[in-house]
Amino acid sequence: MPTKPDLIDVRDLSVHFGLRGGTLGRLVGRDAGVVRAVDGISVTLREGEVLGLVGESGSGKSTFGRALLGLAPATSGTIGFDGADLTSMSRSELRALRQSIQMVFQDPSAALNPSMTVAEAVGDALRVHGMKSSVERRERVVEALERVGLSPVQLFLDKYPRDLSGGQKQRVVLARAIVMGPRVLVADEPISMLDMSVRAKILQLMLDLKQDLGLSYVYITHDLASAKFFCDRIAIMYLGRIVEIGDTEEIFANPRHPYTKALLRAAPDPDPARAVAKDLPRGEVPDAAVPPLGCSFHPRCPEAVAQCGWEARDLRTLLETHWTRRTPEEYDAESAAVGSLDALARPDTSVHVGRGGADAVRSILDRIRDEEPDEPLWRGVADVTDDGAGVRVDFHPGVDPALRRAGGVDVACVLYPDDSPDDSAGG
Amino acid sequence: MAALRRVLRALATPFTQTAGLGRWMLVIGLVITGIFVLLAIFAPWIAPYGFAQASADGVDFPKAGAPSGEHWFGTDRLLFDVMSRTIWGARTAIEVVILSILICVVIGVPLGLVSGYYGGWLDRVLLLVMDALFAFPSFLLAIVFSFLLTDLFGGSVLAVAMSLSAIYIPQYYRVVRNTTVSAKEATYVEAARAIGAKDGVIMRRYLFGNVIQSVPVIGTLNAADAILTLAGLGFLGLGIQSTDAAEWGHDLNRALADAGAGVWWTGLYPGLAIVLLVTGLTLVGEGLNETLNPTLRKRRLLPVVMTTREDR
Structure with a gap:
């Protein structure tokens, strides 16, 4: 695979949230511990690539996406973008940066201000970045709306979000995201709130936008089927960490981490004859405030061994x-x-x-x-x-497995011995 | 053109969305209030004399003269025409109320927005101050403020309006702050942040339009209350003097001595005006509340008719 230059380079990123505990604890200012929403993630997004982040709810994938825009403050680690470190930027630098990195939200109905028309909502992105002329703004807005397939544009410009369908609203959200000409879109479950009939169209639209505008995507989802269709590379997340990352085909053909295997087995299968052998991961996602020792997945893992923690x-x-x-x-x-x-x-x-x-x-x-x-x-x-x-x-004392090279992918599991440390750096 | 139509439609929603009692309250209230507003605007043309006019064509008005063809509502001890003073009084009342609501909105709404949006110690301090103001008996507070402010500005309309504002600002602040606290968690606020909007922009363009909706209701309900407080201040002799402007409460104070002497007209008409305007404004407020507040709004439900069950 031809290696393209890295666009975003995340190293050891952690986002921790302080817990405030009960009323008494809050009154006396006692620290109730932290939730490690993102706990030491290193990943790169290459130019023109679609990177999928897949995980259950609570795995920290949304927080990771927000951290990429500086919406969630990083506790430690760096996010490199264009040679600059996002985590050490001032608020005004971050605001300027958001012309280049944009976000698409899960629920299009909530992501649009109910008291703004489509033209205002999309145009406001330009307005906050200093485009004063309303004529010029209008031109760009019309262009963006045409690009996301809302035509005839005149019909939509003065509509309020409540007048639009879910798919149309998501197109408006996309138009707002692309109107400033960003290079990266962070899409946080962009299709999960949409009707089945609309999902494929929105995904296709996002692929078209990628082609036409040269975008790169970070695609956050819990839906493996759409990730398989949409992503070049997939990172499987569990409890704030990446447990397996690699090319989409390899992940689907040869899942290595037990969690990936479990996720793939959990996906609904239209073949009734094969719908039996589902050993889903037992139990629930553990508490991220006090994660399990060793490998976070070991309490639910069917293949766990002695040193799993x-x-x-x-x-x-x-x-x-x-x-x-x-x-x-x-x-x-x-x-x-x-x-x-x-x-x-x-x-x-x-x-x-x-x-x-x-x-x-x-x-x-x-x-x-x-x-x-x-x-x-x-x-x-x-x-x-x-x-x-x-x-x-x-x-037995546990081992916290780091990501290591195994076959064509990187995986964090003690079942895959860390035998080639030099290789993992080559990526 | 489209904008005008939208404004007209927005103005008509209280009518189109209400039914029954709510609509009638609104209509009657608007008519009464409208009459007083017209009186206030056209007072110089409607009132037969000036509010501090004691003579016409070189002839003094009768002292405490009974209602007659010359003076429909009679005259008082200072030779003023009661009808003229009642009409001019509407102008004072409306001026003070509009001014004080404006001050309330201009101060209370931004304070509520900032306090709710940023939270933290600023929010705590403002809440404490506003709650302290809330806890005071409002009339006492108005008296204190009008003492302070008449020293600064004289017995002007502005001074009285400001002292009324002081007791109503906490209400606007509270309502706006609480709606802001819940609205700022919405995804569209985070989306605004994601496109790079500054805090000021988020408050102005994203939160303001969504938190301002309950303000008209408080405004009209407070207006009714403000008329009463204004009259109360005037009755106590605070605020506007009778030569500066006609003020119903002040006229009532002077009419107090008349009542024993059988001079009923000096007290009746200003009193009636207060009652009518307060009723009108309250009806508007309650009618609006019924329309705009979804928890109060009644929806007409059709009775569920089940098909009769066959006996087996």
Whole structure:
């Protein structure tokens, strides 16, 4: 593949949001921790490329997109654009930069000011960048509206957003984004709020705009099908990190990271005969304020191994899941032996469980293990020793996998050994 | 042309969107208020005499003369014609009210916008000040302010209008601030930021149009209240003096002594004018509220008719 020059070069970008906690905590100014919405992302966008960011809700993909425009403040790291670092720019420099990087929003109805006509909304982008002449503005607005396929333009100029359909509104949003002649469009789920019949048209329009105007896209989505159609490269995001990034064909043909595999399996399949084998990732996306140790995905990962970062909270989840399948009598007996699970609420690799005697706790753990010997958690347990009225469970120390080269893609998973460190720098 | 049509249509929406009681309240209120506005504008031509005129063609008016063909509403102890003073009083009232609402809007709305948009300590401080003003009995506050301001500006219309504004600004501020706080979270504000708009531009062009909608309702409701407060100040002898302008409250004060002497006309007509104008403005305000406030607006629902069930 011919390498084109890098347009945006993101290095170790982190965006953390402070939590404010409860009323009391806010009053006394106590820090309730941070949510790592974006946690050390490095990625480049090449000229004329469509880079897809795919992930579940809460994976930080939207925050990443906003950070690219300077709308979300970067906690650390750099965003290089045209040799300048976006994260250290002043507010006025950022405003000027937004002529070059523009954004398309998810909900076109919310992204347009209800009290502005189409002409005003699109023209305002020019007006804030100092184009005083209303005649000149009108010309550019008409040109932009024609380009996004709103014709005859005269019919739309004086309409309010409420008079337009969802697809038309998204076209207006696109017109507003391209009217200043940007080089990069950050499209945050641009089609997910639209009717099925309109989605393909909007995507095709975006491809046409890319051709005609030489745009590059950062396409944020949770919809793998549209990403497959639209993107040159795809980055799979999980809990603020990129877990796998590579060319679209390679990702779809040979998913490597267990999360990518799970995502691909989760996509609806029109073939009813194949709709059975769906082992979706279990559980929910973990709390980004206290992410799991090691690999963030390990609690949900079917392929997890010993060094994935097993810890106390995983044991707690296991016990709780186990108890959901017990009768109330069994639950009472077992929970009396195990005692309070509060000790298991912190990310520890060595933890004390139980108060009803070491043997009782051990037998419960063994029973759980016998029921489901394939449970990946047991691979992470290094040792179970007697400790007072209960047992002490020690886990193998976890490894936080960095992105490394594997086949044609970069993947962050311990299953793919980091054997070629020089290669990953070559990209 | 299109703009004119849009303005006309916007003006007509209160009529087209209301029905029943709401519409009648609005219409009656507008008619009453309209009459007073006409009186105010054309006072020099409608009123038979000036507001501080005690004689005509070299002949003094009768002192506290009963209503007659010459003086339809009679004359008072200072020989002034009551009808003329009542009509000129409409002009004073309308002037003061319009001026004070203007001041309220010009000060309260931007303060609310800035406070709601930026938040933080500025917001806290402004909220505290405004809530403190709110907590005062409004009439007491008006008295204090008119004392202060008449020292500065004399007993002029401006001074009274400003002291009335002081008690109504917190309402405008509150409403605009609260709507701004919720409106600034909207995606279109972030979109405006994404196209590179400055804070000032966002407030002026994006938030203003969306937070200003509840202001007309407060404006008309406050106008009614302002008439009463103005009359109250005049009754206490604060504010406008009878030789500067005709003021209903002040006339009522002077009529107080007349009532015992059987001179009813000096008090009746200014009092009636106050009652009518306040009623008119309140009706307009409530009518507008009914139209513009979606939580109050009644929609006509058709009863659901189910097909009769067959007995089995």
